[in-house]
Every structure is written in C-alpha cells, then in structure tokens.
Amino acid sequence: MPVADLPDFPWDSLAGAKATAAAHPDGIVDLSVGTPVDPTPAVLQEALTAAADAPGYPQVWGTPDLRKAVAVWFARRRNASAVDPDSVMPVIGTKELVAWLPTLLGLGAGSSVGIPELGYPTYDVGARLAGATPRAAASLLQFGPMAPQLLWINTPANPHGQVLPVDHLKKVVAWARQRGVIVASDECYAELDWRADADGPTTPSILDDRICDGSHEGLLSVYSLSKQSNLAGYRAGFVAGDTELVQRLVQVRKHAGMIVPWPVQRVVLAAVQDDAHVAAQKQIYAARREELKAALLQADWRIDHSEAGLYLWATQGKPCRQSVDELAALGILAAPGDFYGAAGAQHVRIALTATDERISAAAKRLVS
DSSP states (O other), X not given: OOGGGSOOOGGGGGXXXXXXXXXXXXXXXXOSSOOOOSOOXXXXXXXXXXXXXXXXXXXXXXXXXXXXXXXXXXXXHHSOTTOXXXXXXXXXXXXXXXXXXXXXXXXXXXXXXXXXXXXXXXXXXXXXXXXXXXXXXXXXXXXXXXXXXXXXXXXXXXXXXXXOOHHHHHHHHHHHXXXXXXEEEEOTTTTOBOOTTOSSSSSOOTTOXXXXXXXXXXXXXXXXXXXHHTOGGGOOEEEEEOHHHXXXXXXXXXXXTOOOOHHHHHHHHHHHTOOHHHHHHHHHXXXXXXXXXXXXXXXXXXXXXXXXXXXXXXXXXXXXXXXXXXXXXTTEEOEEGGGGOGGGTTOEEEEXXXXXXXXXXXXXXXXX
C-alpha cells in the first residue's frame, strides 16, 4: 500500500504532553514507551564481543545450535516439548515480523487479518502493508462465517496485560484449524508473569503441549528478547511453530536479505540458555510495579488486568487524553489508551521501564 495511506505514527501525537511533562521542575518521568533502561546483562554483552569477528554472511534460518537451543528453551520454559529446531527462525526484532508477516505469507487484496480489538498498532499496519483488510475483534464470534486468513493473538497482551489461559487458547486453536486459519501468537512478555496462581514458569504459549496436542500445524509463536533480556537495541527475537510455514518464511527472507546479524544470533543463543539474568530482571520490574501500582491505587486510579508484562492499564473513568494531560502536569508521560483501539478510550498505559529513581519520583508525585 502507499505509505501515504498508513496511519499517523501514534507517539507523534504526544508531543504536547511530553513538552508539558518535561517542564516539571524535577524533570520528566517518561512511562509512555516500554523501552528497557537497565543494562544489557554481562553474559549477553560478552557473547556479542566474542562474536564480533563476523566477516561472512550469516544464515537467514539461523545456525543449527541456535535453533536447537530455542527449541530446548520452549520445552524448558514454555511447556512446548514438540518444537522442532527446523521450525525455528531468528528475526530482526519481532516488530518487523509483525509488520511483514501478512506480506511474507502472501496475503493481499481480498485477504483479511484478524487482530485484537485492543492491541499493538503494528498488527493493523502489517495487514495494511500487505494490502489485506485488518479486522479487529474481541471475540472469535465477531468474525462470523468469514474467518480471516491470519489471526493475531497477543498473550500477555499489550497494552492491558491480560493472559489468555490454557482452555481459551485450546478453543482458539480448535476454531482456527476447523477453518484453515493461521494463528500467530505474540508472546514477548511471557516471562513477566505477575499472577500468584500461575500454572507454569511462564504464561501459556500457543505451542504448549496442553493447548495444541503436540501438533503445531497452522501455529506460530512470535517471541522477542527485548523485554526479558534488555536487548531492544540488539533487535533480537525468533519465531517457531509450524515447520512448513517457517520454511516458507525462510525462503522469502532469503530473497529479501532479511537476516539477523551473526553477532546477534550468538547473543540469542546465550540468552535462551541462561535463565538467571531473566529472573534477576523480573525482580527489578516486580519492585517497580509494586511501588507504582500502590501509588496509583492511593491516587484513586483503577488498574485493570495487568496480570503480566511491563505495563499497568489504569483508568480514572475519564477520557484517556484528559488523563494523559493530568499526568503530564505532574511531569509523568503515559500512553493514551486510544493508541491501541477505541476500547482503550478511558485508559492509559503506564510502563514500568524507568529507573528506580524515576519510578519513585512518579509514585511520590501521584500521591502528593
């Protein structure tokens, strides 16, 4: 589609609120974007350094040891024991895959892509780039007899942190297979599960043995290491699932030169083999979350969902842009819920990705 037909980039509309927040005497607390601020773990920096000598072209498909390590990670952390290393492919950060997956799968005019009613804007953009029609829905029933060719789900969800349980995901898989729909599940916040009654080390994956009965036909799990490993600057992620689908992606990406750099592939290998750095980062976010959540509740905000992930989905029961402006007057910048769909019109998304000092500053301003 022509670039002129794409929607405006949402964050550009925050310029006024950002200027207001930046004028606060103690400086801005920017909680509008979920970009990590903590150091990249030493074990991953060391892996990058060790792979710095990279004169040759890397493999689009990823090296066999990388693909095997990701498959082992799925078994160890995601209860997905049937992941075939041949069904794994590294990607240049998962935003690019979200944006280009409909195109890579050959969708176009006359095709449709199901996306969450409340969700990451790039799902919509990816459908439009392919020339397909985005169809937002909160329930599978809303698609009626005309199922989309591709269905995006997001669990834990951005912006609101809702986790789709095993039984729900089983129904999604059954529904999709009856209709020949490809399901792509964006699961990049899975390691950041805040539920006391969690039924596994992470939130459930679409590839979980309990969900898909060991068959990954028609299923893709999309995963980013940006959040759990502070690797946003590395653009490090992967996709896994249906071997035939992944091989189709590999072939197209070979032609397009969509290749994860060799040093980054080595970092991904190190990251999925080391659980300690992920657990340490989760503790840091847990402390920030508790402090910020307590302050919001004390300030008479309501927090909905927020069961996992890097955000608090908060409301005062008023238009989201009004809430953004009121927070900006306190020197706090948040993302308005309408960035993610009309269903977010009375919420704001507040990120946990700021330093301890800035999180404490925001908490104090909320209750003062």
